[in-house]
Amino acid sequence: MSCSLIGGCTPPQGNKEIKNLKSFSTAAERFEGAHVLCPGCAHSIIVREILNATNDNLVVSASTGCLEVCTAIYPHTSWDCSWIHIGFENSSTAIAGAETANKALRAKGRISADTPEPKFIAFGGDGATYDIGFQWVSGCFERGHDMMYVCLDNEVYANTGGQRSSSTPIGASATTTPAGSHSYGEKQHKKDMLQIMAAHGAPYVAQVAPNKWKDMVKKIQKGFDTKGPVYINAMSACTTEWKFPIHQTIEVSDMATDSLVFPLYEIIDGRELNITYRPKNIVPVRDYLGVQPRFKHLFKPEYEYLIDEWQKRVDKDWDYLQRREESRV
Amino acid sequence: MAKEKVITPEQEAIAKSLYKSTDQFENSIWNMGWDELVPGAACFSFEGEIDHTVVNVNPEDRPNAETNSINKYVGDWRVVKPVWKVDLCIDCQNCWLYCPDTSIISRDKEMVGIDYDHCKGCGICSEVCPTNPKSLVMFDENTKNEDALTQWPEKNTKGE
Amino acid sequence: MYRNKRSMELADVEVWDGNVANSHALRQASVDVVSAYPITPSTGTVEAYASHNANGYVDGEMIMTESEHAAMSGCIGAAAAGARSATATSSQGLALMVETLYQASGMRLPIVLCMINRALAAPLNVNGDHSDMYLANQTGWISIDACTPEESYDLVLCAFRIGEHLDVRLPVIVNQDGFLTSHKAQNVRPLSDDAAYDFVGDYKEVNSMLNFDKPVTHGVQTESDWHFEHKAKQNAAMMASPKVIEEVFEEYAKVSGRKYNMIETYKSEDADIIIVCMGTTYQTAQVACDKMREEGIKAGVVMPRVFRPTQMDKLVETLKNAKAVVCMDRSAPGGQTGLLYNDVTAALFNTPYRPLVSNKIYGLGGRDINIGHLSTIYKEAQAEVEAGKLDGAIQKWIGVRGPELKYYSVEG
Numbered sequence: 001m002s003c004s005l006i007g008g009c010t011p012p013q014g015n016k017e018i019k020n021l022k023s024f025s026t027a028a029e030r031f032e033g034a035h036v037l038c039p040g041c042a043h044s045i046i047v048r049e050i051l052n053a054t055n056d057n058l059v060v061s062a063s064t065g066c067l068e069v070c071t072a073i074y075p076h077t078s079w080d081c082s083w084i085h086i087g088f089e090n091s092s093t094a095i096a097g098a099e100t101a102n103k104a105l106r107a108k109g110r111i112s113a114d115t116p117e118p119k120f121i122a123f124g125g126d127g128a129t130y131d132i133g134f135q136w137v138s139g140c141f142e143r144g145h146d147m148m149y150v151c152l153d154n155e156v157y158a159n160t161g162g163q164r165s166s167s168t169p170i171g172a173s174a175t176t177t178p179a180g181s182h183s184y185g186e187k188q189h190k191k192d193m194l195q196i197m198a199a200h201g202a203p204y205v206a207q208v209a210p211n212k213w214k215d216m217v218k219k220i221q222k223g224f225d226t227k228g229p230v231y232i233n234a235m236s237a238c239t240t241e242w243k244f245p246i247h248q249t250i251e252v253s254d255m256a257t258d259s260l261v262f263p264l265y266e267i268i269d270g271r272e273l274n275i276t277y278r279p280k281n282i283v284p285v286r287d288y289l290g291v292q293p294r295f296k297h298l299f300k301p302e303y304e305y306l307i308d309e310w311q312k313r314v315d316k317d318w319d320y321l322q323r324r325e326e327s328r329v
Numbered sequence: 330m331a332k333e334k335v336i337t338p339e340q341e342a343i344a345k346s347l348y349k350s351t352d353q354f355e356n357s358i359w360n361m362g363w364d365e366l367v368p369g370a371a372c373f374s375f376e377g378e379i380d381h382t383v384v385n386v387n388p389e390d391r392p393n394a395e396t397n398s399i400n401k402y403v404g405d406w407r408v409v410k411p412v413w414k415v416d417l418c419i420d421c422q423n424c425w426l427y428c429p430d431t432s433i434i435s436r437d438k439e440m441v442g443i444d445y446d447h448c449k450g451c452g453i454c455s456e457v458c459p460t461n462p463k464s465l466v467m468f469d470e471n472t473k474n475e476d477a478l479t480q481w482p483e484k485n486t487k488g489e
Numbered sequence: 490m491y492r493n494k495r496s497m498e499l500a501d502v503e504v505w506d507g508n509v510a511n512s513h514a515l516r517q518a519s520v521d522v523v524s525a526y527p528i529t530p531s532t533g534t535v536e537a538y539a540s541h542n543a544n545g546y547v548d549g550e551m552i553m554t555e556s557e558h559a560a561m562s563g564c565i566g567a568a569a570a571g572a573r574s575a576t577a578t579s580s581q582g583l584a585l586m587v588e589t590l591y592q593a594s595g596m597r598l599p600i601v602l603c604m605i606n607r608a609l610a611a612p613l614n615v616n617g618d619h620s621d622m623y624l625a626n627q628t629g630w631i632s633i634d635a636c637t638p639e640e641s642y643d644l645v646l647c648a649f650r651i652g653e654h655l656d657v658r659l660p661v662i663v664n665q666d667g668f669l670t671s672h673k674a675q676n677v678r679p680l681s682d683d684a685a686y687d688f689v690g691d692y693k694e695v696n697s698m699l700n701f702d703k704p705v706t707h708g709v710q711t712e713s714d715w716h717f718e719h720k721a722k723q724n725a726a727m728m729a730s731p732k733v734i735e736e737v738f739e740e741y742a743k744v745s746g747r748k749y750n751m752i753e754t755y756k757s758e759d760a761d762i763i764i765v766c767m768g769t770t771y772q773t774a775q776v777a778c779d780k781m782r783e784e785g786i787k788a789g790v791v792m793p794r795v796f797r798p799t800q801m802d803k804l805v806e807t808l809k810n811a812k813a814v815v816c817m818d819r820s821a822p823g824g825q826t827g828l829l830y831n832d833v834t835a836a837l838f839n840t841p842y843r844p845l846v847s848n849k850i851y852g853l854g855g856r857d858i859n860i861g862h863l864s865t866i867y868k869e870a871q872a873e874v875e876a877g878k879l880d881g882a883i884q885k886w887i888g889v890r891g892p893e894l895k896y897y898s899v900e901g
Contacts, residue, residue, distance in 0.1 A: 022421075024426070025425045026438060028384045029388055029431050030383060031431060032397060032398050033403070033444060034403045037429060037430075039449035039450060039451035040451035040453055042429070043429075044429035045427055045428075049426070055384045059570065059699065069710055071398070072706050075361075075396050076400075077373075077709065080391070081374070082705055083704075083705075083706045084566065084706075084708050085710075086565050086596075087562070089558065097562065097563035097564060097565060097566020097568075097574070100522050100552055101567035101572035104522055104548075104549045105521060105570075107548060110521075115701075118701065135559070142555070143552060143553075211427075247455065247456045250427055370596075371596075371706065371707055372705070373706070374705070374706065375704065377703075378703050
């Protein structure tokens with residue numbers, strides 16, 4: 001069969017050379033449309049950016065959740081690469097098993113040394129990563145598998161209707177921690193997964209957001225170049241659960257990164273921290289919260305103090321990040 | 330500056346060719362017999378074996394299996410649809426980048442068209458379009474594209 | 490051929506406990522990925538295998554995961570990537586990985602699980618009973634039982650052949666009694682490394698994720714429009730597996746001189762009283778059986794070698810002429826009759842054969858069952874045959890200190 005080959009007949013390997021957005025756009029998509037993710041879903045934007053950043057063969061896994069359920073409903077698959085889903089907790093371990101199999105089969109000569117090494121990527125939502133699959137991710141990182149784990153963080157169990165997870169921030173109204181006359185919603189702090197994964201001594205951990213595509217792609221490619229386990233926390237603005245209009249995904253993402261609620265940084269070898277995005281104009285946290293109906297109750301007089309507390313917390317955290325970056329520990 | 334941009338019939342065909350209705354397949358998966366059920370309900374992306382890495386080949390040229398979702402139609406999700414005014418477009422690729430449904434088709438660094446079989450009408454493409462007036466504008470689903478092009482909004486002088 | 494490069498010289502007769510025997514079978518089968526977590530009493534399998542690995546006898550990879558659920562998840566990922574994978578566990582570990590057991594069988598991945606049977610908490614107990622074997626009974630795994638280290642060694646090698654067969658493609662559990670077999674060193678006459686690998690053969694890949702010429706999606710979601718067909722297809726493979734199992738057992742007999750059967754029998758052809766049991770109890774019952782024969786009771790013993798899939802036709806064949814069948818279940822029943830009792834009565838119900846069938850719950854948490862107990866059981870069953878009816882109840886608990894516990898009364 002004939003085909004139009006980009007870049008010749010030799011399969012290219014490694015990271016795609018991306019000088020600018022136009023060169024990025026020449027990527028041949030491996031995440032196909034007609035999945036059943038919500039219109040405006042950021043998961044899909046993130047996955048496309050990640051898969052398009054590399055020319056390598058891929059083995060991908062996903063935990064039970066929006067991404068998995070919407071892209072692999074029998075009899076259709078949206079993945080133009082090998083993909084596995086086992087369960088909720090274990091997308092990380094599934095990929096670890098595949099990565100180990102790859103090592104064993106190569107050592108035994110069952111896969112020829114000529115075959116280029118694939119990249120192993122595990123996806124999981126915040127529910128799967130922060131909560132039910134936490135131990136599994138931790139185990140994979142402790143064992144040091146050569147893989148990338150991407151947490152698609154929309155701060156709730158979105159696939160099942162928006163229940164709270166340990167990623168849900170204080171004051172958010174989730175279905176199991178709803179706002180009401182006697183409650184302002186979620187009462188616990190968002191778990192700091194990046195610090196936790198950095199403490200595993202992972203060679204590379206980073207927070208990314210799809211709206212800052214250049215930062216994201218740079219980090220993803222750095223992650224692909226890093227040997228060992230790489231943790232990527234990807235901010236995924238969820239139109240359905242954060243309750244903003246479907247066309248505003250990128251706008252809301254911009255406010256998340258520009259208000260520093262989702263600061264973009266990387267930690268190398270568990271120690272060295274680099275801030276990778278400094279917004280020209282820092283957006284007040286109030287404005288970020290204001291565009292998401294999941295926070296609308298916080299604007300009532302009895303709960304408004306939480307917005308001030310939130311701003312203080314973001315300022316404090318931003319200050320900490322800057323000091324840490326400066327001190328080069 | 331708007332340039333003289335013309336879409337070739339070949340480019341137009343690409344956007345249209347991405348969707349194949351299941352009628353075109355001999356053994357529609359919906360008529361799959363007992364013996365054809367793959368153990369473990371495994372689904373293949375392509376028909377048969379491919380002999381080159383998939384990143385070399387654009388989706389329309391791949392031997393997509395019937396089980397590849399590229400062959401599904403979700404156009405009926407739309408309430409509004411994006412319409413593309415070619416001569417305003419600067420090929421910045423923002424829309425390509427941010428489309429959650431792989432429905433903005435770009436080839437050789439140029440916008441080629443919209444895959445209306447996979448577009449769900451979320452409107453992100455229009456939001457991120459930087460031209461003024463925008464090159465992508467959302468219209469009611471029932472508006473014909475040629476009519477939409479004559480109803481294009483004026484340049485916004487207040488900015489953004 | 491992808492056997493391990495470094496082979497071990499084994500004696501004609503080795504003295505191995507059940508765990509060490511398993512480890513050699515795994516080593517000889519040249520497993521690609523062992524993904525495991527330690528739990529008493531299966532830890533020995535993993536430790537012995539790790540020792541083989543550390544001394545260069547294993548070419549594959551071994552990962553020690555952070556829980557049993559992760560251990561099986563790793564096996565599934567490896568199997569889906571085209572690797573021969575195996576692990577070992579017991580009791581709580583099995584219970585923790587139950588979710589993944591269903592996933593493995595649903596995804597039709599031929600993984601081998603060396604299960605050292607141990608009681609399930611609470612109360613906590615490390616000793617041998619069959620609660621974990623019974624817990625796994627509906628997971629879609631083929632389940633085979635061994636009574637001695639040698640049997641476990643043999644059956645683990647067979648398990649790879651059975652599970653990987655293209656007409657089967659299902660995961661397999663090989664059971665053995667915790668401590669009673671796993672920690673008891675007995676004579677094992679192993680195959681040589683070459684003979685063992687020749688028997689097991691190279692792994693046949695099906696839909697491997699590492700075959701980039703044919704990208705495949707594993708573990709899809711099916712809803713009410715497709716789920717039933719796929720589960721039916723999985724079950725059909727399970728129900729068709731006995732044919733393959735018997736062929737593998739035949740072939741193994743030629744290589745080893747040891748013949749396994751779907752159902753093992755001891756003096757059951759002309760027996761009036763038959764005990765149906767599994768594990769080391771099968772061996773003790775044989776001794777009791779001989780003793781009873783000397784005393785004039787026509788005793789016999791039957792053991793389902795292949796516990797799942799249930800061998801209804803063969804159960805009927807072996808039990809039809811008996812006057813009484815005593816089904817002994819070594820697992821806390823949880824408010825029902827034991828699984829062997831259920832299997833036997835289900836098999837006999839739609840036939841004209843009507844022996845007296847009773848249920849004994851015994852040996853929980855490693856409580857000993859000895860020749861004396863079994864002799865009493867035979868004698869009591871003989872008395873029931875003479876009376877023409879069961880003595881008051883279907884289910885009795887044997888060997889409990891306290892009142893006589895009996896349930897499901899039968900009067901008249």
